[in-house]
Amino acid sequence: xxxxxxxxxxxxxxxxxxxxxxxxxxxxxxxxxxxxxxxxxxxxxxxxxxxxxxxxxxxxxxxxxxxxxxxxxxxxxxxxxxxxxxxxxxxxxxxxxxxxxxxxxxxxxxxxxxxxxxxxxxxxxxxxxxxxxxxxxxxxxxxxxxxxxxxxxxxxxxxxxxxxxxxxxxxxxxxxxxxxxxxxxxxxxxxxxxxxxxxxxxxxxxxxxxxxxxxxxxxxxxxxxxxxxxxxxxxxxxxxxxxxxxxxxxxxxxxxxxxxxxxxxxxxxxxxxxxxxxxxxxxxxxxxxxxxxxxxxxxxxxxxxxxxxxxxxxxxxxxxxxxxxxxxxxxxxxxxxxxxxxxxxxxxxxxxxxxxxxxxxxxxxxxxxxxxxxxxxxxxxxxxxxxxxxxxxxxxxxxxxxxxxxxxxxxxxxxxxxxxxxxxxxxxxxxxxxxxxxxxxxxxxxxxxxxxxxxxxxxxxxxxxxxxxxxxxxxxxxxxxxxxxxxxxxxxxxxxxxxxxxxxxxxxxxxxxxxxxxxxxxxxxxxxxxxxxxxxxxxxxxxxxxxxxxxxxxxxxxxxxxxxxxxxxxxxxxxx
Ligand SMILES: [Zn+2]
Numbered sequence: 281x282x283x284x285x286x287x288x289x290x291x292x293x294x295x296x297x298x299x300x301x302x303x304x305x306x307x308x309x310x311x312x313x314x315x316x317x318x319x320x321x322x323x324x325x326x327x328x329x330x331x332x333x334x335x336x337x338x339x340x341x342x343x344x345x346x347x348x349x350x351x352x353x354x355x356x357x358x359x360x361x362x363x364x365x366x367x368x369x370x371x372x373x374x375x376x377x378x379x380x381x382x383x384x385x386x387x388x389x390x391x392x393x394x395x396x397x398x399x400x401x402x403x404x405x406x407x408x409x410x411x412x413x414x415x416x417x418x419x420x421x422x423x424x425x426x427x428x429x430x431x432x433x434x435x436x437x438x439x440x441x442x443x444x445x446x447x448x449x450x451x452x453x454x455x456x457x458x459x460x461x462x463x464x465x466x467x468x469x470x471x472x473x474x475x476x477x478x479x480x481x482x483x484x485x486x487x488x489x490x491x492x493x494x495x496x497x498x499x500x501x502x503x504x505x506x507x508x509x510x511x512x513x514x515x516x517x518x519x520x521x522x523x524x525x526x527x528x529x530x531x532x533x534x535x536x537x538x539x540x541x542x543x544x545x546x547x548x549x550x551x552x553x554x555x556x557x558x559x560x561x562x563x564x565x566x567x568x569x570x571x572x573x574x575x576x577x578x579x580x581x582x583x584x585x586x587x588x589x590x591x592x593x594x595x596x597x598x599x600x601x602x603x604x605x606x607x608x609x610x611x612x613x614x615x616x617x618x619x620x621x622x623x624x625x626x627x628x629x630x631x632x633x634x635x636x637x638x639x640x641x642x643x644x645x646x647x648x649x650x651x652x653x654x655x656x657x658x659x660x661x662x663x664x665x666x667x668x669x670x671x672x673x674x675x676x677x678x679x680x681x682x683x684x685x686x687x688x689x690x691x692x693x694x695x696x697x698x699x700x701x702x703x704x705x706x707x708x709x710x711x712x713x714x715x716x717x718x719x720x721x722x723x724x725x726x727x728x729x730x731x732x733x734x735x736x737x738x739x740x741x742x743x744x745x746x747x748x749x750x751x752x753x754x755x756x757x758x759x760x761x762x763x764x765x766x767x768x769x770x771x772x773x774x775x776x777x778x779x780x781x782x783x784x785x786x787x788x789x790x791x792x793x794x795x796x797x798x799x800x801x802x803x804x805x806x807x808x809x810x811x812x813x814x815x816x817x818x819x820x821x822x823x824x825x826x827x828x829x830x831x832x833x834x835x836x837x838x839x840x841x842x843x844x845x846x847x848x849x850x851x852x853x854x855x856x
Pocket of ligand 1: 465466467551552589590591
């Protein structure tokens, strides 16, 4: 089934317009995991600076999302874990010795100043991105501060504390019957897979290095359980995979999955540690090889959320995410880097490129053929059977009042019922085109709300001024600003992009236990893909997979779930 494709030059169609909402919080680059730690949120600021200086702000809407609240975080994580994250600091760490072990903070996932705020920014961007996609306000949402795929329900892992991806997907599931998650980080997307392991509402597909590598999970035979059977796809790869080889695996598999599953939204984790020369990674993708995945996924014209992830050679991560942001806007950015605040990082050539190395590709055609045959056979022999019946409106426990009572915050951020109503009343003329930009999302009642809490930046000066102001912020100013924002319920357009994620070393397990059970149900599909239009509200009584692990580490294969854990997952899935 494996056939090597040529790696052609990437193509964009400049006549095609996508409405892109880009989330950035200028504070993100100020957080630091500690000296010597490979994860550097600063790379998000570097990427952002390139994106702005290449002029992409003219094509995208740029937002600063309201940080995720504790309550929102607890839609996936446990209360006690989030409570711990919100209270612990380097100064009081000794008071939390027991909890630190329990929640796995320490070496890989250190406690640093502002940890909780950092998590809030990452999560807020992904949740708000999802909310805008839900409301049909954009075709693509970008949050490079997100993509922290290792975080577990009750445990930090691999440089990740809050699983913004799971939170974003839960938000998407309010409207979307089926969400496809694709992960091109060099590490297995274990936290996301685990969260949705028993549901068919989310299909996860992770391409990663497998074998003596963090986190140790993600083998070919891990395919999901119960209703989720066949809805987890793992593509375990070896060192040195190059552009043409990656493309030859990625494109046919993703095509087949999209055809089979018919997702109405896609979440793409764009971890930059699969690039050649990454400090922790071992793949050999050039910038184009990595970006081809983004370009390919975009070509399906399905509502898309693009997230960051790993990536430990900062200059290359920044280059690649900037280049990919260009592609999402149907622009191929020129190779010569524009001058920017971090220009010196790009010495000696100051170009927008990440080249392949001459490392040996350990992925033989026979090895890849085995992988693809296994995955494609699973799909071909199974009729996809979405279990969700649509057209019930989501229930949100809090606030079932009418639209007039919705606050600006409620309308324009995460949240549930407010948005559910938005989508229902959304008129056709709500979209706007480029020329009409300064009017924002007007014309509709809910647009008025948006206008109030969304300041649009439409020229570079404004953006720079804004950034400068934020960069210079001292604590007091920050506090004051935060307070003002809270009062305003604001969410202003600013600038930026994202990060997040983690790793360590890995274990490989040869024998994952099979925890298979009931076959997928056989209800007829209820809905095709919604291709860029506002999806109908979905509901479900039997929903989503959230919550899975309880903190015990599973360093060896998804099916390391105990029966008890599995039961817990299933109960949670059914209760959502
Ligand atoms: Zn990674």
